[in-house]
Amino acid sequence: EVFTSLSDLQKVLLTEKDIALEIKSHIEMEEERLKRLKKVAEDYERHSQEALSDIEKHLGNPVNAYLLVKRFTIDWERIVDGLVKANSTDLIARLHNRGSEFPVQEDFEGAATALLRLQDTYNLPTAQIAKGELQGVKNSPEMTAEDCFELGRTAYNAGDYYHCILWMEEALNTLDTEVNKTADRALTIDYLAYSLYRQGNVEHARKLTKQLLELDPNHPRAVNNLRYYEKLLETADQEKKRGEEEDLPEIQNQRLLDDYRKGQEFKQYEALCRGEDIIPDPNKHKLKCRYTHNNRPNLLLRPLKEEEAFLDPRILFYHNMLSDFEIETIKRLAAPKLKRATVQNVYTGQLEPAFYRISKSAWLKEDEDAVIKRVNQRIKDVTQLDMTMAEDLQVANYGIGGHYEPHFDFARKDESSAFDTRVGNRIATLLNYMSDVTAGGATVFIPIGVKVFPKKGSAVFWHNLYRSGEGDFRTRHAACPVLVGQKWVSNKWIHERGNELVRTCGLSPYE
Ligand SMILES: O=C(O)CCC(=O)C(=O)O
Ligand SMILES: [Fe+2]
Incomplete structure (x- = not known):
């Protein structure tokens, strides 16, 4: 699939150009053909005019008779085969050959779902998205009624009546303004009416179904549905009293959420992504910035700009971690290897793609390029941790609405995916931002209300475990959906083994 990363979607743009x-x-070829065909028609016309002006004289000439017959036999085949039949087989074949480069239905659904996710996370009004305005900036063309309709239909097919209502209403509004109508009003109303019913708006469903019957009196489903809605309304006593002409109640349309998404954590995650402050940081005034070289020779001439983002757990932000050249090299090495990111199934330990993690990623080994070696060394100097058991550098590129919902980087003890004792758990994470993100795409730590906005060349660092090796649940974090722009990151997961003497235990398990 291509929708999970912008890097792959870029290739589709080149295909589009070709x-x-x-x-x-x-x-051009077709225009040439039509020109010749037009000549044939003119030729026939001229000839018939001449001949009809004096039929007998004309046909009395055997050459004319011969030519007339030829016109309908030998010439005719040439004309029909060569000129009348549009020759699109070549084009069709050539377009088919490129088919492997095309996005497929799954990509369309992925892109549509991503757009709906962005709408939810960032509280975007439907009309604003349809106008191509995300966060007050107009960055895409306006959507046609048909574009809106197809988005609504994708939601409908997924049983998501909430978004179906929003987008079918938008499709109808847009249809009103369109000179050349791009969508079928009756079909749009059909979807809207049913979705309204599913969300508990029977009266609205009835009203719309009546409109549908006016447009299409023989619509088979509408006839049955109307009967069904009327019956429902008859049995509901209070509804009976309400005259059909009266104002209808306000439309009820609640987002359909699973239990997790109904919960507090998910709400907090979305609020943080929007940049809201959910928990005031009592230590904010104590946060410091400093230059540091950690006594590492490599950093002496190139001290780091270290900024505290949070004190406990300690989250550090480095302003000058990677150079543009290093970033370009890492992206270039990773691009051909990008694969849909997977997550470990906690029950089976299997790696599989998941809707809550949408990005493409690749692993880069140290010996692949001098830049990787250099970057790994810098990470070692910055974190002052032992890297013997660290994982390879992971590079990720987030696609449309790409995100990674709240998770821990460390493995819980009961997980079958827990790390081998030879490497130990993920003691710390260093995350490099390799692009600026125009809007969205923050890294947020939900329990402590910290949000970090990507800045090209910067990095963020934190320990996932307490000194004792116990997992620090306050480090639960997420990558917010990218609203506008590209998001590239690379990260290093550092493991416990080798760090026993570097980061020694404290007196309590939770320090
Ligand atoms: O991309 C981000 O901002 C965070 C990524 C992350 O948490 C992860 O890959 O584990
Ligand atoms: Fe993470």
Whole structure:
């Protein structure tokens, strides 16, 4: 699939350009053909006019008779085969050959779901998205009624009547303004009416179904549905009293959420992504910035700009971690290897793709390029941890609405995916931001209400475990959906083994 990373979607843009060229060259050929066909028609016309002006004289000439017959036999085949039949088989074949580069239905659904996710996370009004305005900036063309309709239909097919209502209403509004209508009003109303019913708005469903029957009196489903809605309304006593002409109650339309998403953590996650302050930091005034070289030779001439983002647990932000050249090299090495990111199933230990983690990632080994070696060394100097058991550098590129919902980087003890004792658990994480993100895409730590906004070349660092090796649940974090722009990160997961003497135990398990 391509929708999970913008890096792969970029290739689709190149395909699009090639296809435009193919189609244009085809049109040129076709125009040439039509020109010749027009000549044939004119020729026939001129000939018949001449002949009809004096039929007998004309046909009395055997050459004319011969030519007339030829026109309908030998010439005819040439005309029909060569000129009348549009020759699109070539084009069709060529376009089919490129089919492997095309996004597929799954990509469309992924992109549609991502757009709906962005709408929810960032509280975006439907009309604003349809106008191509995300966060007050107009960055895409306006959506047509059909674009809205297809988005609504994707939601409908997923049983998501909440978004279906929003987008079918938008499709109808847009249809009103369109000179060349791009969607079918009756079909749009059909979807909207049913979704309204599913969300508990029977009266609205009835009203719309009546409108649908006006447009299409023989609509089979509408006839049955209307009967069904009327019956429902008849049995509900209070509804009976309400005249149909009266104002209808306000439309009820609640987002359909599973139990986790109904809960507090998910609400806090979304609020943090929007940049809201959910928990005031009592130590904010104590946070410091400093230059540091950790007594490492490599850092002496290039001290780090270290900024405290949170004190306990300690979260550090480094302003100058990677150079543009290092970032470009890492991206170039990773691009051909990007694969849909997987997560470990806690029950089976299997790696599998998951809707709550949408990005593509790749692993880069140290010996692949001098830059990787250099970056790994810098991470070692910055974190002052032993890297013998650290994982390879992981590079991730987030696609449309790409995100990673709240999770821990460390393994819980009861997980079958827990790390081998030879490497130990993930003691710390260093996350490099390798692009600026125009809007969205923050890294947020939910229990402590910390939000870190990506800045190209910067990095964030934290310990996932207490000194005792116990998991620090306050480090639960997430990557917010990317609203506008690209998000590239690379991260290093550092493990316990080798760090026993570097980060020694404290007196209590929770320090
Ligand atoms: O991309 C981010 O901001 C965070 C990524 C992350 O948490 C992870 O990959 O484990
Ligand atoms: Fe993480």
